[in-house]
Amino acid sequence: DRVECPVFVMIRPHVRSFVYSDDDLHVMCNDIVKAKTLGAHGVVVGPLNADHTIDTRALATLVDVARPLPVTF
Numbered sequence: 647d648r649v650e651c652p653v654f655v656m657i658r659p660h661v662r663s664f665v666y667s668d669d670d671l672h673v674m675c676n677d678i679v680k681a682k683t684l685g686a687h688g689v690v691v692g693p694l695n696a697d698h699t700i701d702t703r704a705l706a707t708l709v710d711v712a713r714p715l716p717v718t719f
Contacts, residue, residue, distance in 0.1 A: 652687035654718055657708070664694040671704055675711045688716040 659666065659673045666674065671693075678689055689712050693704035700719070709717050 654688040
């Protein structure tokens with residue numbers, strides 16, 4: 647209520663890397679739902695594969711959960 651600019655929440659289950667297990671993705675989905683409930687204006691995610699390419703499967707899942715909020719990669 648005190649912030650006048652849009653707030654996008656970074657969703658990251660750990661600091662080890664941006665390569666996430668299925669358990670990590672489950673935690674991230676729950677965190678996105680909580681951020682939406684708390685009034686976040688959007689979320690920031692960055693799932694990668696071990697070879698540093700974008701994990702499109704994980705990204706699609708996170709985008710689906712975040713709808714209708716915008717997602718920044």
